[in-house]
Amino acid sequence: MITSTCRPAVVRLAAALLATGLALLVAATPAWAHNSLSSASPAREATLSRAPTEITLEFLARLDPAFTTIVLTDGTKRRVPTGDPVVDGTKSTVQVTDTLPNGTYTVAYRVVSADGHPVQGSYPFTVADPADRAAPTVAPTTASASPAAATAGDDGGGRGTVLGVAGSAVVALAVAVGALWWRRRSLRR
Structure with missing residues (x-):
């Protein structure tokens, strides 16, 4: 009772x-507040009439320069030479050291969030300069860009x-x- x-x-x-x-x-x-890409130049799926000389990625949270990687590959998944990433707060920029001929390119990134969680992704853009008479480079559909086989929007399932x-x-x-x-x-x- x-x-x-x-x-x-x-x-x-x-x-x-x-x-x-x-x-x-x-x-x-x-x-749940993992870092994520908020803007990019060149933008995802963009078609550019002139080849970019740099790639700038902006994220929602500050980046750790020691753990920021940006890789540019061409349509055959060969790495395109770039400078080292320069980090300024939430932005990271790499200089493209070679002139990019017409074709499809992939930007792959890997950063570490403030909570220590790695975030990676990738996205394509296309260069279609009418003054460039070189044959366009076509992206194969089976290979993926590095770093660490980055996949767009992959955050490891933390949520x-x-x-x-x-x-x-x-x-x-x-x-x-x-x-x-x-x-x-x-x-x-």
């Missing part, structure tokens, strides 16, 4: 467990992991409250 003094203790315990579950959810929120842990915590909280309620109910009989 539950006395009237035990009931407030059960309510306090349930409230404490609920608060703990909510705190776990709120604490996990910063992991799914956080949601899985938070969901498990909420389920564990519900089971604990249910077991406590069931135990207390059984004692009343």
